[in-house]
Amino acid sequence: MAEEKKGRAVATQTAARIPKFVRGNLSATLKAKEEEKKVAKAFIADGQDEIMRAMDIVPAWGESFSGVCAAKRDAEKYLQKAESDNFSRSLCTYATCHIGFEMIREEQGGAMPEGAPWGGMGRPDMILGNGQLLCDPRFKWPQALQHYLKDVPVFITNMYYPPWDPNTDHHEQEKFYVKYCTEELRETVKFCEKVTGKKMDWDRLAAVVELSDKTWDLFVDTYDLRKAIPTPMDTGDAMNTMVPLTFNLGTQEAYDFYVELNSELKQKIAGGIGVADPEKYRLIWAAGLPSWFALNDFQYFNSKGAVFPVEVTYRGCEKIERLDLPKTNDPLEHIAWRWVRYWTHWYDAARKRHGSTPKVERIIEYIEDYKCDGAVFHSAFSCRSWHAGIINQADVLRKVYKDIPILIMEGDIVDISSYNEADTHNRIDAFIETLEAYKGKQKK
Amino acid sequence: MTGLANSKGLETAEKYYTQYGARATELKKEGRKVIGYMSALAPVEILTAAGVVPVRLKGFVDEAITKGDAYMESIICPFVRNAFDAAIKGRFSFMDGMVLPHQCDSIDRTNDVWSSYLNLPYWHFLNVPHVTDDPSIEFMKEILRVFIGTLEKFLGTKITDAAIAQAIKAHNENRRLMRGLYDLRKSNPPLISGVEMMKVLVAAMSIPVDESSALIRGITEDVKKRTAPADGNRKRIMIIGDQIDHTAIPESIENTGAWLVADDLSIGGKIYWPEVDETADPLQGIAERYLRKLKIPTTFVGDGNTYEENLEARFGHLKQRIAEFKVDGAILFIYKYCDPYGFEVPAMKSYIESGGTPVLYLEDEYSTSTLARVKTRIEAFLEMIA
Ligand code: SF4
Numbered sequence: 103m104a105e106e107k108k109g110r111a112v113a114t115q116t117a118a119r120i121p122k123f124v125r126g127n128l129s130a131t132l133k134a135k136e137e138e139k140k141v142a143k144a145f146i147a148d149g150q151d152e153i154m155r156a157m158d159i160v161p162a163w164g165e166s167f168s169g170v171c172a173a174k175r176d177a178e179k180y181l182q183k184a185e186s187d188n189f190s191r192s193l194c195t196y197a198t199c200h201i202g203f204e205m206i207r208e209e210q211g212g213a214m215p216e217g218a219p220w221g222g223m224g225r226p227d228m229i230l231g232n233g234q235l236l237c238d239p240r241f242k243w244p245q246a247l248q249h250y251l252k253d254v255p256v257f258i259t260n261m262y263y264p265p266w267d268p269n270t271d272h273h274e275q276e277k278f279y280v281k282y283c284t285e286e287l288r289e290t291v292k293f294c295e296k297v298t299g300k301k302m303d304w305d306r307l308a309a310v311v312e313l314s315d316k317t318w319d320l321f322v323d324t325y326d327l328r329k330a331i332p333t334p335m336d337t338g339d340a341m342n343t344m345v346p347l348t349f350n351l352g353t354q355e356a357y358d359f360y361v362e363l364n365s366e367l368k369q370k371i372a373g374g375i376g377v378a379d380p381e382k383y384r385l386i387w388a389a390g391l392p393s394w395f396a397l398n399d400f401q402y403f404n405s406k407g408a409v410f411p412v413e414v415t416y417r418g419c420e421k422i423e424r425l426d427l428p429k430t431n432d433p434l435e436h437i438a439w440r441w442v443r444y445w446t447h448w449y450d451a452a453r454k455r456h457g458s459t460p461k462v463e464r465i466i467e468y469i470e471d472y473k474c475d476g477a478v479f480h481s482a483f484s485c486r487s488w489h490a491g492i493i494n495q496a497d498v499l500r501k502v503y504k505d506i507p508i509l510i511m512e513g514d515i516v517d518i519s520s521y522n523e524a525d526t527h528n529r530i531d532a533f534i535e536t537l538e539a540y541k542g543k544q545k546k
Numbered sequence: 547m548t549g550l551a552n553s554k555g556l557e558t559a560e561k562y563y564t565q566y567g568a569r570a571t572e573l574k575k576e577g578r579k580v581i582g583y584m585s586a587l588a589p590v591e592i593l594t595a596a597g598v599v600p601v602r603l604k605g606f607v608d609e610a611i612t613k614g615d616a617y618m619e620s621i622i623c624p625f626v627r628n629a630f631d632a633a634i635k636g637r638f639s640f641m642d643g644m645v646l647p648h649q650c651d652s653i654d655r656t657n658d659v660w661s662s663y664l665n666l667p668y669w670h671f672l673n674v675p676h677v678t679d680d681p682s683i684e685f686m687k688e689i690l691r692v693f694i695g696t697l698e699k700f701l702g703t704k705i706t707d708a709a710i711a712q713a714i715k716a717h718n719e720n721r722r723l724m725r726g727l728y729d730l731r732k733s734n735p736p737l738i739s740g741v742e743m744m745k746v747l748v749a750a751m752s753i754p755v756d757e758s759s760a761l762i763r764g765i766t767e768d769v770k771k772r773t774a775p776a777d778g779n780r781k782r783i784m785i786i787g788d789q790i791d792h793t794a795i796p797e798s799i800e801n802t803g804a805w806l807v808a809d810d811l812s813i814g815g816k817i818y819w820p821e822v823d824e825t826a827d828p829l830q831g832i833a834e835r836y837l838r839k840l841k842i843p844t845t846f847v848g849d850g851n852t853y854e855e856n857l858e859a860r861f862g863h864l865k866q867r868i869a870e871f872k873v874d875g876a877i878l879f880i881y882k883y884c885d886p887y888g889f890e891v892p893a894m895k896s897y898i899e900s901g902g903t904p905v906l907y908l909e910d911e912y913s914t915s916t917l918a919r920v921k922t923r924i925e926a927f928l929e930m931i932a
């Protein structure tokens with residue numbers, strides 16, 4: 103996510119290009135009307151990116167908008183606006199921030215709220231959601247938004263993956279899950295065709311999907327370069343460099359961005375340039391969205407010699423080959439298989455280690471591959487999706503793997519009222535001491 | 547109204563309410579298996595057909611969370627946390643297993659927490675979809691088949707279509723009987739109080755369906771014989787929310803001089819109105835009831851041509867119930883950290899108010915420790931609508 107004034111200085115030059123990406127995405131929603139394109143309020147990681155790109159629908163990313171407001175420390179007025187109509191402060195703050203913004207705009211007869219970040223975001227012509235397993239706001243936010251944008255049609259699709267159950271073999275179930283996902287994606291296409299008045303160009307969709315696959319592969323190859331010691335890039339930058347994958351999947355710009363990042367990281371490795379000098383502790387950001395208003399905390403870690411060569415958050419892809427996707431000529435079915443397998447491909451490993459879970463298995467794999475000494479989780483109070491179950495993940499990790507140092511930080515993604523910098527730094531200091539003691543013991 | 551003492555059935559309900567799970571414990575001793583479940587989305591017909599005793603988990607509102615917080619984050623809805631705390635403390639030690647339907651993030655995201663710390667012999671997460679189109683119905687039938695398969699394996703018996711069809715009949719009958727009891731709240735004053743009704747609803751979710759039906763029948767007969775006192779001046783209140791499963795809130799309402807006459811709760815109105823159609827493939831009827839007929843905010847409803855049509859589809863039943871039960875005011879009681887209900891508040895509130903019924907929206911914990919504040923708000927609301 104791009105940040106301005108209060109943000110963290112990025113360690114790679116490529117990451118410094120991200121604000122332009124984010125601004126470009128926002129301004130595309132504002133320019134869409136002139137270009138006679140439709141705007142869809144959409145969600146990241148909903149499987150709908152490629153359909154939108156292939157149909158020239160401009161995505162308006164609510165999460166990005168709210169993240170930018172948070173990074174500018176300018177979300178409170180929108181949160182309060184939503185609260186004034188009885189949206190609780192305990193709900194997802196990405197949603198309430200964006201809904202508050204739209205409420206103000208509607209009250210102003212469509213005029214952009216003054217001071218909206220980077221010119222604001224265009225009014226949507228449609229709202230797309232996905233009642234999948236990621237979160238409740240993925241279908242409740244669209245519905246709540248329609249209360250203020252009554253003329254804007256809403257379409258909610260549904261893409262599930264087999265739930266983790268150590269006693270049940272998921273392989274059999276995958277087929278009917280994929281069938282369901284594919285049918286739901288087809289419904290999404292029909293809806294988009296209705297709103298845009300244009301037919302889907304299936305060849306174009308196939309090309310977009312192919313480009314996405316290539317981008318997934320390149321993303322993973324590029325991020326794998328961070329295994330180098332010292333690591334050339336850490337999570338602080340990754341919270342920026344995830345933007346093209348997350349918000350621009352299926353575009354050439356996204357692919358080209360990772361080509362550039364890849365070459366910069368290789369250069370840094372060749373020159374032995376790391377994020378921290380000296381690099382003393384390697385950590386995994388094991389779960390949680392970051393506090394967008396406090397990305398500086400990554401630099402605080404770095405100043406203590408701690409780096410994050412890897413994170414689970416926003417690594418929403420995997421090497422295509424590893425997913426072993428069945429061949430199909432239907433691009434929607436391909437998206438569905440890729441979606442289902444992205445989640446289930448850790449299941450077999452989890453089944454082999456008694457008491458483990460796929461989420462923990464993924465963390466263990468990264469800890470081993472990236473040679474991490476400890477794990478940091480962030481628990482954001484307003485999002486249950488990524489942040490509920492963290493205590494369990496930490497506990498299982500200790501039980502089935504080893505008793506590595508773990509820090510669970512508490513805060514929020516957007517709502518700054520829950521944040522105290524001094525307390526956070528104190529907790530990081532204490533954690534660094536634990537890491538030091540742990541490393542000392544390991545050497546003996 | 548003379549209270550619980552004049553009905554044997556109500557005394558039994560009181561017993562099952564205060565000693566939650568007492569009957570399941572007895573049945574377990576007789577060799578029956580007990581399967582616990584959460585939420586209105588668990589297909590009880592299948593549990594009944596399997597021959598197990600289904601018991602819906604509840605919280606204990608006057609008990610502080612003492613163990614659960616070590617395993618489950620405080621950003622989870624307080625009802626789920628309280629029920630989990632009760633489970634981990636052994637309040638449901640009669641359970642042989644559990645089915646956890648996918649209702650919301652608070653349930654879905656804690657599936658690993660429940661399963662790993664309760665460590666029960668049987669565990670199933672039922673992946674109920676959020677949308678209701680035809681592919682979703684087919685998908686729902688698939689996941690029901692998987693569920694049935696795991697139960698059969700655990701129990702070592704076959705769950706036949708005939709047994710499911712019979713269970714559907716039994717549960718439909720049970721729903722009709724409970725609606726018959728609700729009817730006795732339509733008079734002014736109602737023949738059965740909101741506090742008594744809460745005990746019946748809670749008792750009913752802890753016993754097998756045939757016992758529940760017998761209980762409701764007995765209570766209905768006794769209550770019909772009551773002669774209501776001439777006290778028709780009290781305001782008639784309806785409560786809307788997810789799982790409110792204790793008498794503390796009904797007491798707060800009725801001790802303030804109002805009657806609680808109707809509800810749209812997930813242990814009450816939400817589950818006793820919709821029935822399962824008796825279809826050739828029984829799973830078809832079950833899938834349709836749980837996806838299309840249950841009005842819960844975790845199911846997305848939105849295929850209307852206009853926003854207004856969508857509102858009717860989502861909340862129309864509330865207006866009907868308000869009219870039938872002559873409701874003077876509605877209380878939306880929503881738990882903190884509940885996204886599905888929380889995001890509905892502005893739309894639901896304005897929809898109900900547009901019909902001329904005042905609404906009080908309360909967001910709260912699942913605990914009697916905050917009850918004083920709730921009572922004050924209810925008192926102020928009742929004064930306002932007086
Ligand atoms: S609940 Fe979490 S995952 Fe869902 S939209 Fe909000 S921040 Fe994103």
Ligand code: SF4
Nearest residue numbers: 623650652788881884
């Ligand atoms: S109250 Fe809300 S969050 Fe809690 S279990 Fe019910 S639907 Fe889920």
